[in-house]
Amino acid sequence: MSNWEKNLRKITPYVPGEQPKNSNIIKLNANENPYPPSPEVINALKNFDAEHLRMYPNSYSLKLKSAIAKHFKLKESEIFVGNGSDEVIALAFMACFHSSKPILFPDITYSFYPVWCSLFNIDYQTISLDKDFCVNIADYNRENGGIILPNPNAPTGIGLCKNDMEALFEQNKNSIIIIDEAYVDFGAYSCIELLHKYDNVIVIQTFSKSRSLAGMRIGMAMGNEKIIQTLEAVKNSYNSYTMDSIAIEAGAASIADENYLKQTCQKIIATRQRTTKALKNMGFHVFPSQSNFLFVTHNTIPAIEIFEKLKSDNILIRYFNLPRINNHLRITIGTDEQMDILLQHISNIVSMS
Structure with a gap:
Protein backbone atom coordinates (compact mmCIF):
# COMPACT_ATOMS: atom_id res chain seq x y z
CA MET A 1 0.00 0.00 0.00
CA SER A 38 -48.09 18.80 -10.43
CA PRO A 39 -49.07 20.50 -13.70
CA GLU A 40 -48.06 23.74 -11.98
CA VAL A 41 -44.50 22.42 -11.83
CA ILE A 42 -44.53 21.67 -15.55
CA ASN A 43 -45.82 25.19 -16.25
CA ALA A 44 -43.12 26.71 -14.05
CA LEU A 45 -40.41 24.81 -15.93
CA LYS A 46 -41.84 25.84 -19.30
CA ASN A 47 -41.93 29.48 -18.24
CA PHE A 48 -38.49 29.50 -16.63
CA ASP A 49 -36.23 32.17 -18.14
CA ALA A 50 -32.95 30.48 -19.08
CA GLU A 51 -31.24 33.88 -18.81
CA HIS A 52 -31.26 33.34 -15.03
CA LEU A 53 -28.93 30.36 -15.36
CA ARG A 54 -25.91 32.57 -15.94
CA MET A 55 -26.35 34.00 -12.43
CA TYR A 56 -26.04 32.34 -9.03
CA PRO A 57 -29.38 31.48 -7.40
CA ASN A 58 -30.56 33.22 -4.26
CA SER A 59 -28.44 31.57 -1.57
CA TYR A 60 -31.38 31.47 0.84
CA SER A 61 -33.90 30.21 -1.76
CA LEU A 62 -36.33 32.90 -0.62
CA LYS A 63 -39.02 32.20 -3.23
CA LEU A 64 -39.21 28.56 -2.14
CA LYS A 65 -39.07 29.42 1.55
CA SER A 66 -41.88 31.92 1.09
CA ALA A 67 -44.08 29.29 -0.58
CA ILE A 68 -43.34 26.75 2.16
CA ALA A 69 -44.01 29.30 4.89
CA LYS A 70 -47.38 30.17 3.37
CA HIS A 71 -48.32 26.49 3.03
CA PHE A 72 -47.45 25.51 6.61
CA LYS A 73 -48.32 28.88 8.23
CA LEU A 74 -44.76 29.39 9.46
CA LYS A 75 -42.23 32.21 9.19
CA GLU A 76 -39.56 32.10 6.51
CA SER A 77 -36.98 32.25 9.31
CA GLU A 78 -38.33 28.89 10.58
CA ILE A 79 -37.58 27.13 7.28
CA PHE A 80 -34.40 25.70 5.76
CA VAL A 81 -34.15 24.16 2.30
CA GLY A 82 -31.48 22.00 0.71
CA ASN A 83 -30.53 19.67 -2.09
CA GLY A 84 -32.84 16.82 -1.06
CA SER A 85 -33.78 15.80 2.47
CA ASP A 86 -30.66 13.62 2.67
CA GLU A 87 -28.48 16.73 2.50
CA VAL A 88 -30.76 18.54 4.96
CA ILE A 89 -30.53 15.69 7.48
CA ALA A 90 -26.76 15.44 7.02
CA LEU A 91 -26.43 19.16 7.73
CA ALA A 92 -28.67 18.75 10.78
CA PHE A 93 -26.39 15.97 12.05
CA MET A 94 -23.41 18.32 11.68
CA ALA A 95 -25.22 21.25 13.28
CA CYS A 96 -26.98 19.55 16.17
CA PHE A 97 -25.31 16.29 17.18
CA HIS A 98 -21.97 16.88 18.88
CA SER A 99 -22.66 15.78 22.46
CA SER A 100 -20.51 13.32 24.41
CA LYS A 101 -23.67 11.23 24.74
CA PRO A 102 -24.89 8.96 21.93
CA ILE A 103 -27.75 9.91 19.66
CA LEU A 104 -30.63 7.45 19.44
CA PHE A 105 -32.52 5.92 16.51
CA PRO A 106 -34.23 2.58 15.78
CA ASP A 107 -32.25 -0.54 14.94
CA ILE A 108 -34.36 -1.01 11.80
CA THR A 109 -34.68 2.31 10.00
CA TYR A 110 -33.21 4.45 7.23
CA SER A 111 -29.70 3.08 6.76
CA PHE A 112 -28.19 6.49 6.02
CA TYR A 113 -28.30 7.40 9.74
CA PRO A 114 -25.36 5.22 10.85
CA VAL A 115 -23.43 6.25 7.73
CA TRP A 116 -23.65 9.92 8.73
CA CYS A 117 -22.68 9.05 12.30
CA SER A 118 -19.56 7.32 11.01
CA LEU A 119 -18.75 10.16 8.61
CA PHE A 120 -19.15 12.90 11.24
CA ASN A 121 -17.75 10.90 14.19
CA ILE A 122 -21.04 10.92 16.10
CA ASP A 123 -21.58 8.28 18.76
CA TYR A 124 -24.93 6.50 18.45
CA GLN A 125 -27.06 3.80 20.02
CA THR A 126 -29.76 1.89 18.20
CA ILE A 127 -33.03 1.14 20.00
CA SER A 128 -34.70 -2.13 19.07
CA LEU A 129 -38.13 -2.08 17.53
CA ASP A 130 -40.55 -4.42 19.30
CA LYS A 131 -41.56 -7.84 17.94
CA ASP A 132 -44.13 -6.17 15.67
CA PHE A 133 -41.48 -3.73 14.34
CA CYS A 134 -43.03 -0.80 16.21
CA VAL A 135 -41.21 2.03 18.01
CA ASN A 136 -41.69 1.98 21.79
CA ILE A 137 -41.44 5.62 22.90
CA ALA A 138 -40.60 4.63 26.48
CA ASP A 139 -37.33 3.12 25.22
CA TYR A 140 -36.14 6.63 24.30
CA ASN A 141 -36.48 7.88 27.87
CA ARG A 142 -32.75 7.67 28.58
CA GLU A 143 -29.73 9.95 28.45
CA ASN A 144 -28.87 10.90 24.91
CA GLY A 145 -27.14 13.45 22.73
CA GLY A 146 -30.13 13.75 20.41
CA ILE A 147 -32.73 11.63 18.64
CA ILE A 148 -33.65 11.06 15.02
CA LEU A 149 -36.86 9.23 14.32
CA PRO A 150 -38.69 8.72 11.03
CA ASN A 151 -42.47 8.98 11.10
CA PRO A 152 -43.57 6.78 9.49
CA ASN A 153 -40.54 4.55 9.84
CA ALA A 154 -38.77 3.02 6.86
CA PRO A 155 -38.61 0.28 5.73
CA THR A 156 -41.56 -0.78 7.89
CA GLY A 157 -44.01 2.01 6.98
CA ILE A 158 -45.41 2.03 10.52
CA GLY A 159 -46.28 5.45 11.93
CA LEU A 160 -46.66 7.05 15.35
CA CYS A 161 -49.65 9.07 16.55
CA LYS A 162 -49.71 12.56 18.05
CA ASN A 163 -49.78 11.24 21.62
CA ASP A 164 -46.66 9.16 20.99
CA MET A 165 -44.79 12.11 19.50
CA GLU A 166 -45.73 14.43 22.36
CA ALA A 167 -44.63 11.80 24.88
CA LEU A 168 -41.27 11.58 23.11
CA PHE A 169 -40.87 15.36 23.15
CA GLU A 170 -41.94 15.73 26.78
CA GLN A 171 -39.38 13.20 28.03
CA ASN A 172 -36.52 14.66 25.95
CA LYS A 173 -36.80 18.43 26.33
CA ASN A 174 -33.03 18.85 26.68
CA SER A 175 -32.17 17.07 23.43
CA ILE A 176 -32.60 18.09 19.83
CA ILE A 177 -35.05 15.73 18.13
CA ILE A 178 -35.20 15.35 14.36
CA ILE A 179 -38.41 13.89 12.93
CA ASP A 180 -37.86 12.59 9.41
CA GLU A 181 -41.24 12.88 7.68
CA ALA A 182 -40.25 11.68 4.21
CA TYR A 183 -43.46 9.63 3.87
CA VAL A 184 -45.82 11.58 6.11
CA ASP A 185 -48.26 12.64 3.36
CA PHE A 186 -49.45 9.06 2.82
CA GLY A 187 -51.47 8.94 6.04
CA ALA A 188 -49.14 9.55 9.00
CA TYR A 189 -49.26 12.28 11.64
CA SER A 190 -47.10 15.36 11.00
CA CYS A 191 -45.43 17.14 13.91
CA ILE A 192 -45.35 20.52 12.19
CA GLU A 193 -48.26 21.75 14.33
CA LEU A 194 -46.15 21.07 17.45
CA LEU A 195 -43.11 23.11 16.43
CA HIS A 196 -44.14 26.23 18.34
CA LYS A 197 -44.73 24.15 21.46
CA TYR A 198 -41.38 22.33 21.38
CA ASP A 199 -38.39 24.49 20.41
CA ASN A 200 -36.00 21.52 20.32
CA VAL A 201 -37.78 19.71 17.49
CA ILE A 202 -36.86 19.79 13.79
CA VAL A 203 -39.23 18.37 11.17
CA ILE A 204 -37.65 17.40 7.86
CA GLN A 205 -39.61 16.61 4.71
CA THR A 206 -38.83 15.88 1.07
CA PHE A 207 -40.34 16.68 -2.31
CA SER A 208 -39.18 13.28 -3.64
CA LYS A 209 -42.06 11.08 -2.52
CA SER A 210 -45.53 12.65 -2.33
CA ARG A 211 -44.62 15.55 -4.65
CA SER A 212 -43.04 13.42 -7.42
CA LEU A 213 -39.82 15.43 -7.59
CA ALA A 214 -37.16 12.84 -6.73
CA GLY A 215 -35.20 13.93 -9.81
CA MET A 216 -35.15 17.57 -8.71
CA ARG A 217 -33.62 17.05 -5.22
CA ILE A 218 -35.51 19.33 -2.82
CA GLY A 219 -35.70 18.91 0.94
CA MET A 220 -36.83 21.17 3.76
CA ALA A 221 -36.43 21.52 7.51
CA MET A 222 -38.78 23.40 9.81
CA GLY A 223 -38.12 24.40 13.39
CA ASN A 224 -36.93 26.95 15.91
CA GLU A 225 -35.30 30.03 14.35
CA LYS A 226 -32.04 29.46 16.25
CA ILE A 227 -31.76 25.92 14.91
CA ILE A 228 -32.52 27.11 11.37
CA GLN A 229 -29.86 29.83 11.67
CA THR A 230 -27.34 27.17 12.68
CA LEU A 231 -28.29 25.02 9.70
CA GLU A 232 -27.75 28.03 7.42
CA ALA A 233 -24.36 28.65 9.02
CA VAL A 234 -23.25 25.05 8.50
CA LYS A 235 -24.48 25.08 4.89
CA ASN A 236 -22.69 28.35 4.17
CA SER A 237 -19.50 26.91 5.62
CA TYR A 238 -19.12 24.57 2.68
CA ASN A 239 -21.57 25.60 -0.09
CA SER A 240 -23.76 28.70 -0.14
CA TYR A 241 -25.64 27.57 -3.25
CA THR A 242 -27.03 24.10 -2.59
CA MET A 243 -30.31 24.85 -4.40
CA ASP A 244 -30.30 25.61 -8.12
CA SER A 245 -32.63 28.16 -9.71
CA ILE A 246 -34.78 25.59 -11.53
CA ALA A 247 -35.34 23.53 -8.37
CA ILE A 248 -36.40 26.67 -6.47
CA GLU A 249 -39.04 27.45 -9.13
CA ALA A 250 -40.27 23.84 -9.29
CA GLY A 251 -40.47 23.51 -5.52
CA ALA A 252 -42.41 26.75 -5.10
CA ALA A 253 -44.92 25.65 -7.76
CA SER A 254 -45.28 22.21 -6.22
CA ILE A 255 -45.90 23.29 -2.63
CA ALA A 256 -48.59 25.71 -3.80
CA ASP A 257 -50.66 22.97 -5.49
CA GLU A 258 -52.21 21.29 -2.44
Whole structure:
Protein backbone atom coordinates (compact mmCIF):
# COMPACT_ATOMS: atom_id res chain seq x y z
CA MET A 1 0.00 0.00 0.00
CA SER A 2 1.28 3.48 -0.89
CA ASN A 3 1.77 5.95 1.96
CA TRP A 4 -0.96 8.27 0.70
CA GLU A 5 -3.52 5.45 0.69
CA LYS A 6 -3.29 5.24 4.48
CA ASN A 7 -4.79 8.72 4.69
CA LEU A 8 -7.98 7.81 2.83
CA ARG A 9 -11.18 7.60 4.89
CA LYS A 10 -12.44 4.11 5.62
CA ILE A 11 -16.22 4.29 5.41
CA THR A 12 -19.10 2.07 4.35
CA PRO A 13 -21.48 4.20 2.26
CA TYR A 14 -25.25 4.07 1.96
CA VAL A 15 -26.46 1.70 -0.77
CA PRO A 16 -29.44 3.11 -2.72
CA GLY A 17 -32.05 1.02 -4.50
CA GLU A 18 -30.99 -0.44 -7.82
CA GLN A 19 -31.39 1.89 -10.79
CA PRO A 20 -32.03 -0.26 -13.88
CA LYS A 21 -30.67 0.69 -17.28
CA ASN A 22 -33.56 -0.86 -19.20
CA SER A 23 -36.86 0.97 -19.65
CA ASN A 24 -38.98 -2.19 -19.64
CA ILE A 25 -38.56 -2.67 -15.87
CA ILE A 26 -41.42 -2.24 -13.41
CA LYS A 27 -39.52 -0.33 -10.75
CA LEU A 28 -40.99 -0.73 -7.28
CA ASN A 29 -37.80 -0.60 -5.22
CA ALA A 30 -37.05 3.07 -4.47
CA ASN A 31 -40.40 4.44 -3.23
CA GLU A 32 -40.69 6.83 -6.16
CA ASN A 33 -44.08 8.30 -6.96
CA PRO A 34 -45.69 6.63 -10.01
CA TYR A 35 -47.49 9.83 -10.99
CA PRO A 36 -45.99 12.94 -12.62
CA PRO A 37 -45.37 16.19 -10.74
CA SER A 38 -48.09 18.80 -10.43
CA PRO A 39 -49.07 20.50 -13.70
CA GLU A 40 -48.06 23.74 -11.98
CA VAL A 41 -44.50 22.42 -11.83
CA ILE A 42 -44.53 21.67 -15.55
CA ASN A 43 -45.82 25.19 -16.25
CA ALA A 44 -43.12 26.71 -14.05
CA LEU A 45 -40.41 24.81 -15.93
CA LYS A 46 -41.84 25.84 -19.30
CA ASN A 47 -41.93 29.48 -18.24
CA PHE A 48 -38.49 29.50 -16.63
CA ASP A 49 -36.23 32.17 -18.14
CA ALA A 50 -32.95 30.48 -19.08
CA GLU A 51 -31.24 33.88 -18.81
CA HIS A 52 -31.26 33.34 -15.03
CA LEU A 53 -28.93 30.36 -15.36
CA ARG A 54 -25.91 32.57 -15.94
CA MET A 55 -26.35 34.00 -12.43
CA TYR A 56 -26.04 32.34 -9.03
CA PRO A 57 -29.38 31.48 -7.40
CA ASN A 58 -30.56 33.22 -4.26
CA SER A 59 -28.44 31.57 -1.57
CA TYR A 60 -31.38 31.47 0.84
CA SER A 61 -33.90 30.21 -1.76
CA LEU A 62 -36.33 32.90 -0.62
CA LYS A 63 -39.02 32.20 -3.23
CA LEU A 64 -39.21 28.56 -2.14
CA LYS A 65 -39.07 29.42 1.55
CA SER A 66 -41.88 31.92 1.09
CA ALA A 67 -44.08 29.29 -0.58
CA ILE A 68 -43.34 26.75 2.16
CA ALA A 69 -44.01 29.30 4.89
CA LYS A 70 -47.38 30.17 3.37
CA HIS A 71 -48.32 26.49 3.03
CA PHE A 72 -47.45 25.51 6.61
CA LYS A 73 -48.32 28.88 8.23
CA LEU A 74 -44.76 29.39 9.46
CA LYS A 75 -42.23 32.21 9.19
CA GLU A 76 -39.56 32.10 6.51
CA SER A 77 -36.98 32.25 9.31
CA GLU A 78 -38.33 28.89 10.58
CA ILE A 79 -37.58 27.13 7.28
CA PHE A 80 -34.40 25.70 5.76
CA VAL A 81 -34.15 24.16 2.30
CA GLY A 82 -31.48 22.00 0.71
CA ASN A 83 -30.53 19.67 -2.09
CA GLY A 84 -32.84 16.82 -1.06
CA SER A 85 -33.78 15.80 2.47
CA ASP A 86 -30.66 13.62 2.67
CA GLU A 87 -28.48 16.73 2.50
CA VAL A 88 -30.76 18.54 4.96
CA ILE A 89 -30.53 15.69 7.48
CA ALA A 90 -26.76 15.44 7.02
CA LEU A 91 -26.43 19.16 7.73
CA ALA A 92 -28.67 18.75 10.78
CA PHE A 93 -26.39 15.97 12.05
CA MET A 94 -23.41 18.32 11.68
CA ALA A 95 -25.22 21.25 13.28
CA CYS A 96 -26.98 19.55 16.17
CA PHE A 97 -25.31 16.29 17.18
CA HIS A 98 -21.97 16.88 18.88
CA SER A 99 -22.66 15.78 22.46
CA SER A 100 -20.51 13.32 24.41
CA LYS A 101 -23.67 11.23 24.74
CA PRO A 102 -24.89 8.96 21.93
CA ILE A 103 -27.75 9.91 19.66
CA LEU A 104 -30.63 7.45 19.44
CA PHE A 105 -32.52 5.92 16.51
CA PRO A 106 -34.23 2.58 15.78
CA ASP A 107 -32.25 -0.54 14.94
CA ILE A 108 -34.36 -1.01 11.80
CA THR A 109 -34.68 2.31 10.00
CA TYR A 110 -33.21 4.45 7.23
CA SER A 111 -29.70 3.08 6.76
CA PHE A 112 -28.19 6.49 6.02
CA TYR A 113 -28.30 7.40 9.74
CA PRO A 114 -25.36 5.22 10.85
CA VAL A 115 -23.43 6.25 7.73
CA TRP A 116 -23.65 9.92 8.73
CA CYS A 117 -22.68 9.05 12.30
CA SER A 118 -19.56 7.32 11.01
CA LEU A 119 -18.75 10.16 8.61
CA PHE A 120 -19.15 12.90 11.24
CA ASN A 121 -17.75 10.90 14.19
CA ILE A 122 -21.04 10.92 16.10
CA ASP A 123 -21.58 8.28 18.76
CA TYR A 124 -24.93 6.50 18.45
CA GLN A 125 -27.06 3.80 20.02
CA THR A 126 -29.76 1.89 18.20
CA ILE A 127 -33.03 1.14 20.00
CA SER A 128 -34.70 -2.13 19.07
CA LEU A 129 -38.13 -2.08 17.53
CA ASP A 130 -40.55 -4.42 19.30
CA LYS A 131 -41.56 -7.84 17.94
CA ASP A 132 -44.13 -6.17 15.67
CA PHE A 133 -41.48 -3.73 14.34
CA CYS A 134 -43.03 -0.80 16.21
CA VAL A 135 -41.21 2.03 18.01
CA ASN A 136 -41.69 1.98 21.79
CA ILE A 137 -41.44 5.62 22.90
CA ALA A 138 -40.60 4.63 26.48
CA ASP A 139 -37.33 3.12 25.22
CA TYR A 140 -36.14 6.63 24.30
CA ASN A 141 -36.48 7.88 27.87
CA ARG A 142 -32.75 7.67 28.58
CA GLU A 143 -29.73 9.95 28.45
CA ASN A 144 -28.87 10.90 24.91
CA GLY A 145 -27.14 13.45 22.73
CA GLY A 146 -30.13 13.75 20.41
CA ILE A 147 -32.73 11.63 18.64
CA ILE A 148 -33.65 11.06 15.02
CA LEU A 149 -36.86 9.23 14.32
CA PRO A 150 -38.69 8.72 11.03
CA ASN A 151 -42.47 8.98 11.10
CA PRO A 152 -43.57 6.78 9.49
CA ASN A 153 -40.54 4.55 9.84
CA ALA A 154 -38.77 3.02 6.86
CA PRO A 155 -38.61 0.28 5.73
CA THR A 156 -41.56 -0.78 7.89
CA GLY A 157 -44.01 2.01 6.98
CA ILE A 158 -45.41 2.03 10.52
CA GLY A 159 -46.28 5.45 11.93
CA LEU A 160 -46.66 7.05 15.35
CA CYS A 161 -49.65 9.07 16.55
CA LYS A 162 -49.71 12.56 18.05
CA ASN A 163 -49.78 11.24 21.62
CA ASP A 164 -46.66 9.16 20.99
CA MET A 165 -44.79 12.11 19.50
CA GLU A 166 -45.73 14.43 22.36
CA ALA A 167 -44.63 11.80 24.88
CA LEU A 168 -41.27 11.58 23.11
CA PHE A 169 -40.87 15.36 23.15
CA GLU A 170 -41.94 15.73 26.78
CA GLN A 171 -39.38 13.20 28.03
CA ASN A 172 -36.52 14.66 25.95
CA LYS A 173 -36.80 18.43 26.33
CA ASN A 174 -33.03 18.85 26.68
CA SER A 175 -32.17 17.07 23.43
CA ILE A 176 -32.60 18.09 19.83
CA ILE A 177 -35.05 15.73 18.13
CA ILE A 178 -35.20 15.35 14.36
CA ILE A 179 -38.41 13.89 12.93
CA ASP A 180 -37.86 12.59 9.41
CA GLU A 181 -41.24 12.88 7.68
CA ALA A 182 -40.25 11.68 4.21
CA TYR A 183 -43.46 9.63 3.87
CA VAL A 184 -45.82 11.58 6.11
CA ASP A 185 -48.26 12.64 3.36
CA PHE A 186 -49.45 9.06 2.82
CA GLY A 187 -51.47 8.94 6.04
CA ALA A 188 -49.14 9.55 9.00
CA TYR A 189 -49.26 12.28 11.64
CA SER A 190 -47.10 15.36 11.00
CA CYS A 191 -45.43 17.14 13.91
CA ILE A 192 -45.35 20.52 12.19
CA GLU A 193 -48.26 21.75 14.33
CA LEU A 194 -46.15 21.07 17.45
CA LEU A 195 -43.11 23.11 16.43
CA HIS A 196 -44.14 26.23 18.34
CA LYS A 197 -44.73 24.15 21.46
CA TYR A 198 -41.38 22.33 21.38
CA ASP A 199 -38.39 24.49 20.41
CA ASN A 200 -36.00 21.52 20.32
CA VAL A 201 -37.78 19.71 17.49
CA ILE A 202 -36.86 19.79 13.79
CA VAL A 203 -39.23 18.37 11.17
CA ILE A 204 -37.65 17.40 7.86
CA GLN A 205 -39.61 16.61 4.71
CA THR A 206 -38.83 15.88 1.07
CA PHE A 207 -40.34 16.68 -2.31
CA SER A 208 -39.18 13.28 -3.64
CA LYS A 209 -42.06 11.08 -2.52
CA SER A 210 -45.53 12.65 -2.33
CA ARG A 211 -44.62 15.55 -4.65
CA SER A 212 -43.04 13.42 -7.42
CA LEU A 213 -39.82 15.43 -7.59
CA ALA A 214 -37.16 12.84 -6.73
CA GLY A 215 -35.20 13.93 -9.81
CA MET A 216 -35.15 17.57 -8.71
CA ARG A 217 -33.62 17.05 -5.22
CA ILE A 218 -35.51 19.33 -2.82
CA GLY A 219 -35.70 18.91 0.94
CA MET A 220 -36.83 21.17 3.76
CA ALA A 221 -36.43 21.52 7.51
CA MET A 222 -38.78 23.40 9.81
CA GLY A 223 -38.12 24.40 13.39
CA ASN A 224 -36.93 26.95 15.91
CA GLU A 225 -35.30 30.03 14.35
CA LYS A 226 -32.04 29.46 16.25
CA ILE A 227 -31.76 25.92 14.91
CA ILE A 228 -32.52 27.11 11.37
CA GLN A 229 -29.86 29.83 11.67
CA THR A 230 -27.34 27.17 12.68
CA LEU A 231 -28.29 25.02 9.70
CA GLU A 232 -27.75 28.03 7.42
CA ALA A 233 -24.36 28.65 9.02
CA VAL A 234 -23.25 25.05 8.50
CA LYS A 235 -24.48 25.08 4.89
CA ASN A 236 -22.69 28.35 4.17
CA SER A 237 -19.50 26.91 5.62
CA TYR A 238 -19.12 24.57 2.68
CA ASN A 239 -21.57 25.60 -0.09
CA SER A 240 -23.76 28.70 -0.14
CA TYR A 241 -25.64 27.57 -3.25
CA THR A 242 -27.03 24.10 -2.59
CA MET A 243 -30.31 24.85 -4.40
CA ASP A 244 -30.30 25.61 -8.12
CA SER A 245 -32.63 28.16 -9.71
CA ILE A 246 -34.78 25.59 -11.53
CA ALA A 247 -35.34 23.53 -8.37
CA ILE A 248 -36.40 26.67 -6.47
CA GLU A 249 -39.04 27.45 -9.13
CA ALA A 250 -40.27 23.84 -9.29
CA GLY A 251 -40.47 23.51 -5.52
CA ALA A 252 -42.41 26.75 -5.10
CA ALA A 253 -44.92 25.65 -7.76
CA SER A 254 -45.28 22.21 -6.22
CA ILE A 255 -45.90 23.29 -2.63
CA ALA A 256 -48.59 25.71 -3.80
CA ASP A 257 -50.66 22.97 -5.49
CA GLU A 258 -52.21 21.29 -2.44
CA ASN A 259 -55.13 19.81 -4.39
CA TYR A 260 -52.87 17.84 -6.71
CA LEU A 261 -50.88 16.52 -3.75
CA LYS A 262 -54.05 15.27 -2.06
CA GLN A 263 -55.35 13.66 -5.26
CA THR A 264 -52.19 11.67 -5.98
CA CYS A 265 -51.72 10.64 -2.35
CA GLN A 266 -55.30 9.40 -2.17
CA LYS A 267 -54.77 7.34 -5.32
CA ILE A 268 -51.64 5.76 -3.83
CA ILE A 269 -53.42 5.06 -0.52
CA ALA A 270 -56.32 3.38 -2.35
CA THR A 271 -53.90 1.23 -4.36
CA ARG A 272 -52.00 0.39 -1.18
CA GLN A 273 -55.16 -0.83 0.51
CA ARG A 274 -56.16 -2.95 -2.48
CA THR A 275 -52.65 -4.43 -2.76
CA THR A 276 -52.57 -5.18 0.96
CA LYS A 277 -55.76 -7.20 0.72
CA ALA A 278 -54.53 -9.14 -2.31
CA LEU A 279 -51.18 -10.00 -0.70
CA LYS A 280 -52.85 -11.17 2.50
CA ASN A 281 -55.03 -13.48 0.43
CA MET A 282 -51.84 -15.02 -1.00
CA GLY A 283 -50.36 -15.85 2.42
CA PHE A 284 -48.36 -12.70 3.15
CA HIS A 285 -48.15 -10.93 6.47
CA VAL A 286 -48.47 -7.24 5.55
CA PHE A 287 -47.48 -4.69 8.17
CA PRO A 288 -49.78 -1.68 8.62
CA SER A 289 -48.45 1.08 6.36
CA GLN A 290 -48.80 4.84 6.43
CA SER A 291 -46.36 5.25 3.57
CA ASN A 292 -46.18 4.68 -0.17
CA PHE A 293 -44.80 1.17 0.27
CA LEU A 294 -45.61 -2.12 1.96
CA PHE A 295 -43.37 -4.17 4.25
CA VAL A 296 -44.23 -7.85 3.88
CA THR A 297 -43.14 -11.40 4.54
CA HIS A 298 -44.63 -14.63 3.24
CA ASN A 299 -45.72 -17.45 5.52
CA THR A 300 -43.72 -20.12 3.68
CA ILE A 301 -41.73 -18.72 0.73
CA PRO A 302 -38.34 -17.10 1.53
CA ALA A 303 -38.16 -13.39 0.72
CA ILE A 304 -34.97 -13.75 -1.32
CA GLU A 305 -36.66 -16.32 -3.54
CA ILE A 306 -39.59 -13.99 -4.27
CA PHE A 307 -37.20 -11.10 -4.87
CA GLU A 308 -35.03 -13.02 -7.33
CA LYS A 309 -37.95 -14.49 -9.26
CA LEU A 310 -39.58 -11.08 -9.65
CA LYS A 311 -36.28 -9.59 -10.76
CA SER A 312 -35.95 -12.26 -13.43
CA ASP A 313 -39.40 -11.15 -14.62
CA ASN A 314 -38.23 -7.50 -14.83
CA ILE A 315 -39.96 -6.41 -11.62
CA LEU A 316 -37.77 -4.74 -9.00
CA ILE A 317 -38.71 -4.60 -5.33
CA ARG A 318 -36.40 -4.14 -2.32
CA TYR A 319 -34.75 -6.93 -0.35
CA PHE A 320 -32.63 -6.17 2.72
CA ASN A 321 -30.02 -8.74 3.73
CA LEU A 322 -29.97 -7.42 7.29
CA PRO A 323 -30.57 -8.92 10.75
CA ARG A 324 -34.25 -9.30 11.74
CA ILE A 325 -35.57 -8.33 8.28
CA ASN A 326 -33.74 -10.69 5.92
CA ASN A 327 -36.98 -12.55 5.27
CA HIS A 328 -38.95 -9.41 4.50
CA LEU A 329 -39.57 -7.35 1.37
CA ARG A 330 -40.39 -3.70 0.76
CA ILE A 331 -42.72 -3.03 -2.16
CA THR A 332 -43.28 0.48 -3.52
CA ILE A 333 -46.88 1.28 -4.44
CA GLY A 334 -47.05 1.97 -8.17
CA THR A 335 -50.01 2.58 -10.45
CA ASP A 336 -52.95 0.18 -10.37
CA GLU A 337 -51.70 -1.30 -13.64
CA GLN A 338 -48.20 -1.88 -12.26
CA MET A 339 -49.53 -3.46 -9.09
CA ASP A 340 -51.84 -5.76 -11.05
CA ILE A 341 -48.83 -7.06 -12.99
CA LEU A 342 -46.86 -7.48 -9.76
CA LEU A 343 -49.71 -9.35 -8.07
CA GLN A 344 -50.13 -11.67 -11.03
CA HIS A 345 -46.43 -12.58 -10.97
CA ILE A 346 -46.50 -13.09 -7.20
CA SER A 347 -49.59 -15.28 -7.59
CA ASN A 348 -47.65 -17.41 -10.08
CA ILE A 349 -44.73 -17.74 -7.64
CA VAL A 350 -47.06 -18.74 -4.80
CA SER A 351 -48.95 -21.28 -6.91
CA MET A 352 -45.69 -22.92 -8.00
CA SER A 353 -44.28 -23.23 -4.47
